[in-house]
Amino acid sequence: MSEATDIPPFRYTAALAGEIEPRWQDRWEEAGTFHAPNPTGDLADPSHPRAGADKLFVLDMFPYPSGEGLHVGHPLGYIGTDCYGRFKRMAGRNVLHAMGFDAFGLPAEQYAVQTGQHPRKTTEENIDRYRAQLRMLGLAYDPRRSVVTMHPGYYRWTQWIFLQIFNSWYDPRQRKARPIAELISEYESGERPTDDGRPWTELSEVERRRIVDDYRLTYVSEAPVNWCPGLGTVLANEEVTADGRSDRGNFPVFKRSLRQWMMRITAYADRLLEDLDTLDWPEKVKLMQRNWIGRSTGAHIGFPVRVSPIDSKRIRVFTTRPDTVFGATYMVLAPEHELVDELVANAWPASTKDRWTGGYKTPREAVDAYRKAAASKTDVERQAEAREKTGVFIGAYATNPATGEAIPVFIADYVLAGYGTGAIMAVPGQDERDWEFAEAYDLPIVRTVQPPEDFDGKAYLGEGPAIHSGFLDGLNVKDAKAKITQWLEDNGYGEGAITYRLRDWLFSRQRYWGEPFPIVYDETGLPVALPEEMLPVELPDVADFSPKTFDPDDSDTDPETPLSRNSDWVEVELDLGDGRGRRRFHRETNVMPQWAGSCWYELRYLDPNNDKSFVDAENERYWMGPRHAEDSGGVDLYVGGVEHAVLHLLYARFWHKVLYDLGYVSSFEPYRRLFNQGYIQAYAFTDERGVYVPAEQVVERDGRYFYGEREVSREYGKMGKSLKNVVTPDEMCRVYGADTFRVYEMSMGPLDVSRPWETRAVIGSYRFLQRVWRLVVDEDTGQTRAFEDGRIDDATNRLLHKTIDGVRSDMEGLRFNTAVAKLIELTNRLTAIAGDGVPREAVEALVLMLAPTAPHIAEELWQRLGHDESLAYEPFPVADPAWLAAETVTYPVQVNGKVRARVEVEADADEATVREAALAEIADQLAGKEPRKVIIVPGRMVSIVT
């Protein structure tokens, strides 16, 4: 049977790749080829060829090991960083590249709830599978540094970092976190007075602790959450459907306040914003972070409002346009605003317009009805009628502090309770939403900024002189803002202010599969940090991983976490080493969110076995430290999907900055350079019923698609089991080999662009590697074909050096697709000139240049070329400048912008020579006329205008 016998015995095939690849993987592992030496500690190795060399830390966003395993889309970024790291290693750098696992997370827990399988077990199994899949790809990881967030040896330090955050406060004057002990001593010394002026010594211990706890960077607070009694758990916004039910189980979800751990990330808002400027990140991601932080500057203004004949209060608003306050002709409160009930009038005032009342007899009825209607609206409905402005008058008037006029107060759902103060001053002249509302409710509109003459719109948001604004008239917006802000402060009506969209980070989860908090509570109910020596607080095994569930409609329930049922673990007697002996405590039974482990994993790669510290300071400084004064320091290249643009990257930056403030790291940002790889997408096919059919069995005929005899329709999107279009790296390695797979992934297109997977195109990369193989190995005899003393013809040598030059800069710029194209070109050229063999120097350079992308075949060929050592540390080829310059240059000759001819001249020909040659070449087209203009771009082009 034919096939096998027909193929030459020494051809590079999938079978041969399948033999070569594991052999080299074993050899790399046994030899520790990709071990990166640390400056100090157990991973230091002064004899290593790269010990003390210029370092490079490349990092991938580590995966959550799901039960589905990897598909061909997952390793794209990993292969990219691997190529870059291997290239840089050959170019002389000490390269650290490791891969760990983000092991805590919801899917394993949910699987555990369903099956009773311990999440540790399934996660371990998944990690094993991931490791096997990744190993097969020949990724040059330092295997000693593969951290797993669920291992106690790792989360011990996650808990330790939590304690550092717990034991810190943010000092706004120094703009940094400081140890909480320093705050306490400020209070003790009297340098910092208490809020009520009582001396510190007169406060009870509980009072002192409450004061201090309020300063901590992580603290317990009531926070609004999505409480789902039917599931017994709090849900993330993403887990709540548009109509307010749980994604899983379809139970009602209630917005409720619950006691939660929070992290004071808002204290770092300004630094998180400013330091973006120091980072080499995609502008898109920086912008997303800026928007997420949402800094706006303006002023808080209090609008006096009478709550009884003798008592008045202020409605506090935030505005970015205090300069427009003279145009504030009414106010709007969110329906849920706390002052509404106090302010609602008993009867409609005489000045009430009909359309303000909503048709109700009293303000009270109108408010109740409006609130009810607003509350029953789903988010979908709210969005659908987003532009319709509705609201009702509440029968009360506030005083505009600038004009002294009484202005009506409305409630309307276009003002959000959760944003700002939940109230606005409405300035229809300068705000589109206010203008719409004013038109709908017949409210006065006063322009306070003069629009340009040609302006024919409604609200005017642009620049212009202030008008109808008393003492502000004539000032530009900026000056008017400054002046009114000063006036508000002088008259006690408000003050300049900066607000953020960013909220503090809700850090506790009512779940099982996460890091326990290193926190206990004493008899006061206040949190107490466990001493460092008691870490890790290990996650106990429990019988039941699910939280207690309740009547789905009973919102008046409280979560009961899986850990809370484990009373042996919860109730403890401990000696905290504070001189108070053994005391009874109960443990915190929430666990940390999945983000916790990923907030600092890159640091643990640096020193994975250190049991004295989360990372040794010298190791951190070597791998992450700043290179110059303005440099943030951090990972040299961080590659991952843009889906982590905000949360993960913001949380990790926040933790890193706290560690920096406390002096534990030398870098003030964790990721100096960020790169978002694109996604590999795939076609999926559905039959006439809309059911997905296996994509690999669909055939194309004349642009139509068939599954068996049935025509199916094609759609384009993610790769996934449910879409029946998954292609796995395992399959690709089996059919073509890992090197082919790697080359294909790298050559498909730029790393940061999403593109479709095309299994049938993989063959091109396979053929390329076969050709390279054939250049070195005789397919029939297995003999090496390199000429020892073969001369390279000049043209080939020029191409060789041009390729070296181009591949180097492409690799440097992560342009692997064009690097591969250049290698293919060179290979094709060498194939064309090969007789009995090819010159050794050309083929060796080719093999070395191929090594970062297709490492196994490169190692194999390198060995067959007579080298004993791995090529991992072989210098990457360097182009000889003498061969980069061509002897002659061919100039295209343009006449009136169209290329009409080309002339070849000596490379060093001067402009006059080029001009003469070009004119001679197109003489017939000029018909004897003198050209009006001749432009010569040296080395490029001649352009003639007639």
Add this chain to the structure above:
RNA sequence: GCGGGAGUGGCGGAACGGCAGACGCACCAGGUUUAGGUCCUGGCGCCCGAGAGGGUGUAGGGGUUCGAAUCCCCUCUCCCGCACCA
């Protein structure tokens, strides 16, 4: 709606403001082969032409320039993010 990015052959994609379509897939032709496949060589945007060659062409329209896929303006389409953010 706002903000950001992108539109190049049948497909994935190349192209410091300077010969548009590198490289690969698919396809076509030739060679090798008993045949198929492999391998080697060549062709391959569109239109006209037997050919040499000519015209035209980078979503559409306008502009800047000796010269535009590339820079500017308008329009359209697609993708991503945010979504009444005061």
